[in-house]
Amino acid sequence: MFRPVANGLRSDYPVPGLPFINDERLPLDNPDAIERTGRDQGEGLWGRTDSLPGGGWVAFTTEPKNRAYAWAVRYHPDHGRTVVLVTDRSWSGLHHDWLYGHNGFLYRHGGYWWNGTAWHRPSVVADGAYERYDVRPVQDALTVTAADLLIHPADPGKAHVSTIAAFTAPTTALPNWLDHLALWAEHRRRVPDARSLDECVVDLKAPELEPGRLVDRAGLAKIADIAEDDLPDPHYAKDQLPEPQAHGASGPLWSQPVARDWAEQHRRTHGPGALLSATTSFGTPQPRGLVDDHNRLAQPITAKDGLMLDFEEVARRARAFLDEEWSHEGMKVVLVEQQHARVGREIFFECQSDAYLRSGDPSDMAVGIGYVCVDAETGACRMLGAVESAILDLF
Template sequence: MGDFRPVANGLRTDHPVPGLPFINDERLPLDNPDAIERTGRDRGEGLWGRTDPLPGDGWVAFTTEPKNRAYAWAVHYHPEHGRTVVLVTDASWSGLHHDWVYSHTGFLYRHGGYWWDGTAWHRPGVVFDGAYERYDARPVRDALTITAADLLVHPADPGKAAVATIAGFTAHKTALPNWRDHLALWAEHHRRLPDARPLDECVVDLKAPELEPGLLVDRAGLAKIANIPEDDLPDPKYEDHKMPEPQAHGAGGPLWSQPVARDWAEQHHRAQGPGALLSATTSFGTPQPQGLVADHNRLTKVIQGDGKQTEEAAKTLAWWPAVSLTVGPNSLIPMSALRTTLIEAVLSHLATGVQKGRTGIWLGTLRRDVVEIFDWYVQRKPDHTANLLSEICLDAHTRLNVDPETVGKIIRRSLHLDSKLGEKTIDALLDMALPPSAKPSES
């Protein structure tokens, strides 16, 4: 979930966000998404609105609030699970729109992006699955859904709460301390609505062992889980967007659940790990991709072979020719074109098997020449390995209807047969770089 946390609940929402005030939304035509859109769209400078259908007859609608243009209303309607009405900052509603419409991450978000799709709770989208172009959906273990009915079992006094109005509203910096009283007042209004949703179907929150405060980890703990120095984490001042949204904040800063930290570590190593795995040390003592080091060493020998250059001079003379072979947009070997050719070679092999009616591992292993090109490419562009494998799996899925796990098995078996990288390196590389859906299913 992006940085579009709600700042208030609409009074007619079915699923209140804990800690947030309730605002009178009676002017909002909640049963008419087009009318919600027209509330703000083209009504004046700084006003906007939008609505989109969802699969299964649901819809989403957004509008800038005309009486308080710093904020926008966001409405999600689900034919089975009712409606969610929240207020967000006007600058951030497009992010919520993207997640509701395109991200396949449910429609209720709690605890820094934990999401509910009407059936189960999942962890925040952290590990991207390029084979399906979406984040991998990872269920929360032993998750317990907390409803409004659950919370209102405990004593609450609606007389100590109030419904806010949108004009002049300013978002609170902290959660309301007596929020259960506000929930009780909401419940009184909710019961009077036509076809009011039962309170035991109004989802408010989740509880799970991994979200217990004492088990959350800070930056140091996340770095330990990722097995990297804390200084190697993204800089909180300039690269905070590269970290997952925290589940809470403590005196020392953001806190994450351990499963979210492990997901981040997996995604980090998927992107950064191949470069470290397939690196070597140049004759100058610096780390570079294995292939570049091999090219440099080979050219050094060629230059020194005429006997006119010292070893040190040959090293220096060989460096830029070695770099120019594969580095940069004008490299002597067109790496982008080679990558495309490699992808098409794999897909051509799979297509041949599909045309013959074969499935699964019976699609057969890749030709040795294709494996050789794969070796050569990833040794020189190791940081591109994850994207390369994701595109192969995506195209195999969309063009040939071959599932990613089958593609992953074929690539692994082919590399084991003909790759010069070595079995341990192959397994380490594929374990890191294959998209989640292309890895072996857990038993």
């Protein structure tokens, strides 16, 4: 989930309530240079850059002067650039969303997202056929720009730009954030070709996000038609709940459409179908009538399984497939051969970047890939998506 701790001073999309940090040391026009700021520069430092499928790029780097934090930069020729500071441990989720998430690039109010044209609700209801989440537009959404906010009186003299070396993330929103936004706007006058203030999206307004319409845990349980005690534990299983849109005196608060989306997904996984299901040998819930067949077919592979290709040949083809189709300069993707399973005539392998398997450094991970699947009769190989692999849950 998108949880920045500060805005870069040259960002086109300021996050409300957060301080602005001087980012002049970041080479914002050179993603490779951003990566090199941290990558291979010493223990605890890392960096990464990737091209966006539709044009543009993303880049991340540990901040050498304050290693608890990392810079995250996204540039698109049509949408400009986002520059935010995040904790050094939280960059991977943002990297996945920006590169593979199909959920826009601007996030507000617990996962509401904007793709450059429209606002959508948080990704809650999964679409297994397309290996992504349902895209659900926000009704009567109003985009709020910096120009809209700066119509109101603000005093940049009461604000300041923070420096990174001594920065500590605030625990609450800045009370005079409009003054800080005015100071940010003054600095933009010195930036060549800066986007106009009416192009700098800051927030959204929608009837469903009005404070009086939000629901607490009791309201969420009522919408889901379950007892409040049956909701996931807020301390030990909060990742099974949707990201809240706000927090009140009684705890997290959700918009009613998000609550209904969560209830829909919850019924799919915990409804009557679950009562009629059993669990495969891999811990995957399936209709009871299929479990025996699944457990019989999903056995460890041996040389006498009667497949057209033996295991060594299957593994060789999987390795060649990764080398030819998925590895590239700077990242070699390899099999984790001890993690394999057979389902019918298909063999599934876990895979990951060679650098990550050697170092254990999260910045070396290959993000967004799933299992490699090999047809043991034809030798055909394909890469499963992350969602499809998660649904199979073989390892």
